[in-house]
Amino acid sequence: MIRIAAMADVHFGVDAVGTLRPHVAKLSEQADLLLIAGDLTRLGTPDEAALFLDEIADTGVPTFTVLGNHDHHANRTDEIAAVVRERGVQLLEGEGTTIDVSGACIGIAGVKGFGGGFVGACASDFGEPEMKAFVRHSKERAGTLETALQNLRCDLKIALLHYSPVPETLQGERLEIFPFLGSYLLAEAVDRAGANLVIHGHAHAGHEKGQTPGGIPVRNVAQSVIRRAYALYYFDNVGGAPMAEPPTELAGWQYLAH
Numbered sequence: 366m367i368r369i370a371a372m373a374d375v376h377f378g379v380d381a382v383g384t385l386r387p388h389v390a391k392l393s394e395q396a397d398l399l400l401i402a403g404d405l406t407r408l409g410t411p412d413e414a415a416l417f418l419d420e421i422a423d424t425g426v427p428t429f430t431v432l433g434n435h436d437h438h439a440n441r442t443d444e445i446a447a448v449v450r451e452r453g454v455q456l457l458e459g460e461g462t463t464i465d466v467s468g469a470c471i472g473i474a475g476v477k478g479f480g481g482g483f484v485g486a487c488a489s490d491f492g493e494p495e496m497k498a499f500v501r502h503s504k505e506r507a508g509t510l511e512t513a514l515q516n517l518r519c520d521l522k523i524a525l526l527h528y529s530p531v532p533e534t535l536q537g538e539r540l541e542i543f544p545f546l547g548s549y550l551l552a553e554a555v556d557r558a559g560a561n562l563v564i565h566g567h568a569h570a571g572h573e574k575g576q577t578p579g580g581i582p583v584r585n586v587a588q589s590v591i592r593r594a595y596a597l598y599y600f601d602n603v604g605g606a607p608m609a610e611p612p613t614e615l616a617g618w619q620y621l622a623h
């Protein structure tokens with residue numbers, strides 16, 4: 366069994382030091398890897414990133430992250446990236462990576478993503494330069510995600526995002542801000558390239574569970590949504606076993622509800 370811990374939207378600051386550490390102290394007993402879906406920081410400073418990463422430094426599991434919009438706020442993402450890498454955490458932005466877990470190859474493709482909206486209510490690259498730039502960035506991030514997923518050669522593929530690929534995990538947010546919380550282009554990229562699971566954050570008042578139009582499970586792991594330090598998700602390669610929910614399969618791997 367592959368055990369995946371995931372969290373997002375920690376928004377760590379000085380006043381949060383010591384609050385997370387007790388909850389992740391025994392993470393290695395519960396999970397094989399940790400995925401962080403962005404917004405490590407509150408105001409996007411390297412100092413906040415360092416405080417957060419020091420807080421989770423002793424989990425004992427391989428850790429992978431993307432950055433979120435909060436991490437971009439101070440325009441110091443290069444410095445944050447340096448802090449992340451110094452702490453031994455792998456930062457993904459348009460890249461894919463693989464790791465061996467219990468003899469299985471796990472692939473993770475990470476990208477921040479962007480907004481733009483969903484089918485029937487989405488922005489288009491028409492009109493003012495600012496609108497064209499907005500939509501262009503969303504298309505570029507989705508295209509980068511698709512390429513990263515396609516290039517993975519592994520038993521199990523996970524897409525790690527900050528913005529949501531589907532509206533289902535945004536339920537609870539005001540409908541008016543859906544275009545700023547995610548984009549259907551991300552879901553299209555995942556469905557074309559293939560994946561077993563999509564992890565994202567960003568929608569603080571959203572819903573945990575959804576799926577892409579192609580049936581790939583999507584999980585919103587913003588801390589205000591999961592209401593715990595991290596969520597746990599499991600995969601098993603025991604074929605034919607009844608599942609708590611319809612399984613997603615790739616090379617024999619099946620998704621188990623947490």
